[in-house]
Amino acid sequence: MQYQSTLDREGLIDLAINQYFGNVDAKNLDAVLDCFHDNAMLTVQTAFTTHEGKEGIKRMFEDFMGGYKTIIHRDFTITVDEDNGRITASFIAELEDPDGGRIFLENTNFWRIRDDKFQEVYVYMSGANPLV
Template sequence: MQYEPGLSREQLIDLALHRYFAAVDRKDLGGALGCFHDEALFTVQTSHTRHAGRQAIARMFEDFFAAYATIVHRGFTCTVDAAHGRIAASFEAVLTGHDGSVTTLNNTNFWRVRDGRFQEVHVYMSGANVLV
């Protein structure tokens, strides 16, 4: 399903990088959830994991934030289809555990945006799923 275009290329990048990933890196649950529609779908394609609705997505983020001392997303390469409200980003995720161990993942996310918020997020993760 296509949604009416609503955000420019720059606005889509801002939503994905400066609002969403910045909130995740700050462990700001409210900021991250504010990027999602109530009935959004979040899937980790590489592990066949699905989180449907804001409540399930919130629980996923609560567990993710608790599992790591620091979370850093960096090195973004974005591809944008503003005419259809879609954006993809490849990036590196560096996760530091409470014991100092470091997990580095090379991921790609695909977003479908409706009315300025995420309707769907599809994640391809290079390692074990940390978003369970």
């Protein structure tokens, strides 16, 4: 299904990189959830898991944010399809667990935007899935 987006190129980048990843890294759960429609879904393709609706996505992020001392997303390579309200980003995810251990993942996210929020998110990651 194709969705209509109200965002231009800069708006799509801002939504994905600043509003979403910036708030994930800051562990600002409410601001992260504001990026999603109520009936959105987030699928980790490489782990065969899907989180549906804001409540399912909220629970996933509560566990994820609570499980790591620090979360950093960096070194983005972004591709935008402004006409169709889609954006993709490849990046490094750096996670520090409570004991100081570090995990580095090379990930790619694909977003489908409806109006000005995420309707569908597809995540591909290089290692074990921390988004359970």
